[in-house]
Amino acid sequence: MHINLIGCGVSGLTTALVLQEEGHTVCIYAEKMPQATTSAVAAAIWFPFSVQPREKANQWSYESFLVFQEMVRHEPSAGVSMIDFLVVVENEADAWWQPAFAPGTIRPARPEEMPLQAGLGFMTHVPLVESPVYLDYLLQRFWEQGGKIVEEKVKHPASLLRKSDFVVNCAGLGARELVGDTGMYAIRGQVVKVAPRPQTRALVVEFTIGPVPGDIAYILPRRDCIVLGGTAYRLDENMIADPVQTQSILERCADLVPEVSHLPVIESVVGLRPGRDCIRLEKELNLNLIHNYGHGGGGYTVSWGCAREVARLVAQS
Ligand SMILES: Cc1cc2nc3c(=O)[nH]c(=O)nc-3n(C[C@H](O)[C@H](O)[C@H](O)COP(=O)(O)OP(=O)(O)OC[C@H]3O[C@@H](n4cnc5c(N)ncnc54)[C@H](O)[C@@H]3O)c2cc1C
Structure with a gap:
């Protein structure tokens, strides 16, 4: 079948690759190329943050975990590695994502491993995806498999339906305008990249520890930099980095892991x-249009599971 797919972030590229591997030809329509998308800003750690519905998110995350693990073994150019990662949540109920972890990759943190008095910690071993490297890797694979990209903004998916057997909508936040989804909202994330430093510990504190609700903290050491986060501000769409928030992020992270202070x-x-409120992954009734968007803070984490679900929906039709 010939499939037109909207969006060239991590969701669109991953879905396009899975569809190609099922034998379909895929053309991507994208307003922005991968390095200019939200996907390029993510750090990105495998972790189901701010993503719903929980049960499916766990299943999609687990499926993706296994794919990333294979990449670590066999695809050195993909920019994926496994790292030890401390996750701190406020209470047991917030650790709903435990079933998503592969056996042997999660355990309760010991008191001496906790950087805070508050919260409940888990030591995990998870994939870290260096987003700029990984997006290039996906793009390359898509092109090598005969994929085409048209750089343009789509006004309505119906315009693409006329030219293909199926349309898949992976437009991220752009779905709000594209299909008039009023349930979509922005969760603004600001991060600070500092110079890399070997053996810096990786962690996330998933609850507010800064002055403003949504002031979370995370430290993700990559080869090119350490990504310090961050913020999760609902409904804030300011795309300019705020220097006050930068300072606050630096201070929060340095309180947790002092080694990161003073890094340039x-x-x-x-x-x-x-x-x-939940990922939209469904086929429209009586229309060959499938939606795959609304992945919140876990677009990488669920990417392969969601892409395979899209392929199943295509196969069932
Ligand atoms: C600071 C930050 C940190 C994050 N950290 C993590 C993390 O550690 N782990 C994790 O799993 N996730 C993380 N995320 C979340 C993750 O980045 C997103 O869930 C993911 O990038 C969403 O990908 P997407 O492909 O759906 O959307 P996007 O990356 O936004 O891509 C959307 C694509 O659709 C195109 N598009 C939109 N509308 C149209 C249209 N009308 N016509 C044509 N094209 C259109 C865009 O141009 C773009 O190509 C983080 C996000 C942020 C902001």
Whole structure:
């Protein structure tokens, strides 16, 4: 079948690759190329943050976990590695994502491993995806498999339906305008990239610990930089990095892991997570249009599971 797919972030590229591997030809329509999308701003750790519905998110995350693990073994150019990662949540109920972890990759943190008095910690071993490298890797694979990209903004999916057997909508936050989804909202994330430093510990504190609700904290050491986060501000769409927030992020992270203080700042960047009360992954009734968007703060984490679900929906039709 010939499939037109909207969106060239992590969701669109991953879905396009899975569809190609099922034998379909795929053309991507994208307003922005991968390095200019929200996906390029993510750090990105495998972790189901701000993503719903929980049961399916766990299943999609687990499926993706296994794919990333294979990449670590066999695809050194993909920019994926496995790292030890401490996750701190406020209470047991907030650790709903435990079933998503592969056996042997999660355990309760010991008291001496906790950087805070508050919260409940888990030591995990998870994939870290260096987003700029990984997006290039996906793009390359898509092109090598005969994929085409048209750089343009789509006004309505119906215009593409006339030219293909199926249309798949992976427009992220852009779905709000594209299909008039009023349930979509932005969750603004600002991060600060500082110079890399070997053996810096990786962690996330998933609840507010800064002055403003949504002031979370995370430290993700990559080869090119350490990504310090961050913010998760609902309904805030300011794309300019705020220097006050940069300072606050630096202080929060240095309180948790003092080694990161005084590392030279490379840049502060902002991305808008595609928030939705739950991921929209469904086929429209009587229409060959499938939606795959609204992945919140876990677009990488669920990417392969969601892409395979799209392929199943195509196969069932
Ligand atoms: C600061 C920050 C940190 C994050 N950290 C993580 C993390 O550690 N782990 C994780 O799993 N996730 C993380 N995320 C979340 C993750 O980045 C998103 O869930 C994911 O990038 C969403 O991908 P997407 O492909 O659906 O959307 P996007 O990356 O936004 O891509 C959407 C694509 O659709 C195109 N598009 C939109 N509308 C149209 C239209 N009308 N016509 C044509 N094209 C259109 C866009 O141009 C773009 O190509 C983070 C996000 C942020 C902001």
